[in-house]
Amino acid sequence: MERVTDISSLRKRLRKETSIAFVPTMGNLHEGHLSLVRTAKQYADCTVVSIFVNQLQFSPTEDYNKYPRTLEKDCALLKDINADVVFIPNEKILYPETQEFLLMLPPVAHILEGKYRPGFFRGVTTVVLKLFNIIQPQKAIFGKKDYQQLYIVDKMIKQLNLPVKIIACDTVRMHDGLAQSSRNCYLNENQRSESIRLYQTLYQIKKSVEDGNDNFKMLQDNAIKNMIQHNWKVDYITIRQRSTLEPAVFNENNNNLIVLGAAWLDDIRLIDNIEIHT
């Protein structure tokens, strides 16, 4: 496995490759990331993983500075599963000057995560676009854990005619259901045992809808009330159409729903989602 830190060396290294699959990450790798890399390896001769904590997608009040950085451990894990190239640019490599060309995004980037994290998707899409242009992969692997991000990146690819195909991977969970996330390392023991309530809540909603409950408003309101009673601060828990991420309207033919949630346990923000099959 090769570590590359600058763009021209990376381009040179990749020039001879005929098929490249790319996994963008911010490091602090867990089983979720590793499953993306294993998937990547099925789709191309050369698997490139980037590790870059992208300040552009953090708001000033967010955890950019304390975001977990575990580079040596990450590289050991990637070597174990035979990633081919790890691209580890620093800030000056990706942003040698103030980034002034940014993307304007559609309304779907201003709901859900976009509403609670203004600037997040602009930062994500801009760095993903730059990384695509640097690496020129045929495939890019994204996890469903960040469902809206996956949705928006896929839309960007279509609207900008990027020669990349997205492969979406299922969320990897702990034994008790908690979605794997780099931010889980912030959880203390008590928070860790409470943390599964978000997944359990979304799962109950999924089950209720699959069992025929079509009172989405009541399901959502009860779920939020229950979370609040257990001292969570809820940004949203909401049933949406997968094709648009707009609020779901019950319809017998609708087998295309998803329940998404974002909530705070003390000062730790967790997100999760589950697809609904009706």
Place this chain on the structure above:
Amino acid sequence: MERVTDISSLRKRLRKETSIAFVPTMGNLHEGHLSLVRTAKQYADCTVVSIFVNQLQFSPTEDYNKYPRTLEKDCALLKDINADVVFIPNEKILYPETQEFLLMLPPVAHILEGKYRPGFFRGVTTVVLKLFNIIQPQKAIFGKKDYQQLYIVDKMIKQLNLPVKIIACDTVRMHDGLAQSSRNCYLNENQRSESIRLYQTLYQIKKSVEDGNDNFKMLQDNAIKNMIQHNWKVDYITIRQRSTLEPAVFNENNNNLIVLGAAWLDDIRLIDNIEIHT
């Protein structure tokens, strides 16, 4: 020479090419465009020319509907000079749905042409980005006639890490100095003979600065006054630094200036520019 109208056929046609040079145009080709294509042929095995009148870069008050369309003549000219592929998408091919991913641009896109044609550079950069992603050229050829456009596209390439290099070509002029432009076809006989005043005015400023005149304000003001006396409406005539397009400040070491102008002859808007070598 092959004509291609859809994206997947184009990608298939270009897959085997090892080097591609790309010339984006809006058609109604003249000697300026042909010189771009001749230059392209020196840089790559395969020269692709696009012909697409990009509505996204026209404001509602501009000449999108009456913009000259001369497709058969254009293709004959391109065949004569051995272009390899002409890409002629229609609106539905490039914009199958409302374009919602657009570029936010730096301040340099809001001065000069950007000030008088709001939305112009957003439309230009968005379509150029899409065409780059579709064609994936190593080289793209732009004329210096649209100097600010060339500047902004080049900056976009750097800031988005696009794997494309810009080749800039000199403006091609008529025997009397008028810059070749698709919009010259709007000029009647009287307008055509008056039209060279813009070039002559810029040329006089260039000569004065090269002869040591450092009173830029006076040069610009007199030039504008003179144009107005001859019934022009002047958007700008201005001496700028080539490296930033900011207003020029005289400096003996400054050999990096340009004079740019945009002005209306009745309802026809002409632009031009000349590099200054001090």
